[in-house]
Amino acid sequence: MTSLKKNCFRKLCSETQWGREHLANSRSILSRRSRRKLNKGFDLQLTSLLDILVIILVFLLKTFDVTSVSFATPAGMKLPISTSPIYAQDGLNVIVSLEEMALGMEQILRFKEGSLTEEGEMKEDPIPSEYLEDAGRLIVPLYEALRVKKESIEAVAASTGGQQFTGTINLVADKRLNYGIIKRIIYTAASAGFKTVKLSIQKKEGVEATLPQNFQRYQKPAS
Amino acid sequence: MLRRPSSRSKRLPETVELNLVPLMDALVTLICFLLFTSAFLSIVEIETPVPIVSNEDPTELEVAAKPIQLTLKIHSKEIWIEAGFGSLFSRRIPVMEGGVGLEKISPKDGEEKSVLSENSPQYDYEALHQALVEVKQKWPRETTVVLMPDSGVSYDTIIQVIDVSRFFKETDPPLYKKVKYEDGSEIDVVEKELFPKIVFGNTMG
Secondary structure: OHHHHHHHHHHHHHHOHHHHHHHHHOOOHHHHHHHHHHHOOOOOOOHHHHHHHHHHHHHHHHHOOOOOOOOOOOOOOOOOEEOOOEEOOOOEEEEEOOOEEEEOOEEEEEOOOOOEOOOOOEOOOOOOHHHEEOOOOEEHHHHHHHHHHHHHHHHHHHHHOOOOOOOEEEEEEOOOOEHHHHHHHHHHHHHOOOOEEEEEEEEOOOOOOEOOOOOOOOOOOOO | OOOOOOOOOOOOOOOOOOOOHHHHHHHHHHHHHHHHHOOOOOEEEEEEEOOOOOOOOOOHHHHHHOOOOOEEEEOOOEEEEEEOOOOOEEEEEEOOOOOEEEEEEEOOOOEEEEEEOOOOOOOOHHHHHHHHHHHHHHOOOOOEEEEEEOOOOEHHHHHHHHHHHHEOOOOOOOOEEEEEOOOOOEEEEEOOEOOOEEEEOOOOO
16 A cells, blocks of 8 residues: 555656656655755866966066056057166157157158158158248147147146146157157257157166156145 | 774765855956056156257356266267367267178068178167266266267167166276265265266257
8 A cells, every 4th residue: 555655656746747846845865866966066176277367466466567658659669778767757748650740649740651661761851841840840730739738738737726837748759760850859849848858768678667756646736 | 793883983074165266256357457557568768858048147056067068979980979079078989890780681571680781880889888987987077968969860879879878887997976964974875877967969950
């Protein structure tokens, strides 16, 4: 009688939805075994992965540089390498490559095509003559762009009492360029009221650099 | 009759597994942050004030400093070092014979090789540095050098000249300067800077 009951119950369990749920939730030996099989997941060995991540983290922390300035340069631009021990600061960047001249992110002049070779040799004057004044020493588009910048900096300083106009530009130039172009940029900047030119260059490996003495990026503006 | 020993004592101690997933989450986030914010190319600067034409008389301090007007004239084949417009010191540093320069063999693959070429002069930066050390030892108070490169000189050459002009090297003979403390005592300190102030002298011309 008992075995008949058991057989009927098993049949009921295997054939109906209620029976299958009952088997899964009940505390019988059979269901406990099946549950153990179901719950058994596979463990990922994360220790080795963690080792790799820690090594990458240490490497990145060693090379991390909070003082670095960031600016976009045209593709293929090569900066000269220097042993100068002073980190560059953020500022107004004049970026000059073999193809163009830009003030910050804004292109202000495109050189004549084919006027400069890949080695920087000048075949002809790369700046069109209609953009030159003052016996070819002043680059008009750059002068006008710098004047606008100067006026906006002064206006902001006057209205908000923020950072004063310092008259400084960062010159980021390709190392293959000739001094003839650099000279004109310095002259144009000086004419527009920028009396100090900072040559931004790539730091030589192995040279320790420090912040400049007048470093003020994280200081509060004078009230 | 002996009883069967208890199986409880044979049970191995359970190993504790650390849950490393949150730690990994934190590390991955940190690495992403560092990758986005770090710069693998460090940029340094060299400050060059633009010379100003002035009718004002020099100040007492400027007169007391007795500037020697140290000038470096960089030409395509030589560099001239002059002090006092050539009256105090004058030396010519020629380009090294058979100037060794890097020339591209084939522009396609960008391969470079050292070849003898007249078109790529190699300036003798070591000789220039030695001459400047000599000048500094004669006039230790001088700190400014005026650069007057030709228009055809490359920007890279100018930066190399500035590099050898600004600081002493470890192999140079030491130059001592006196430093005064607040209590009046003086000590000798090794000078590290050669001519740190750089001015371009021919931007107006």
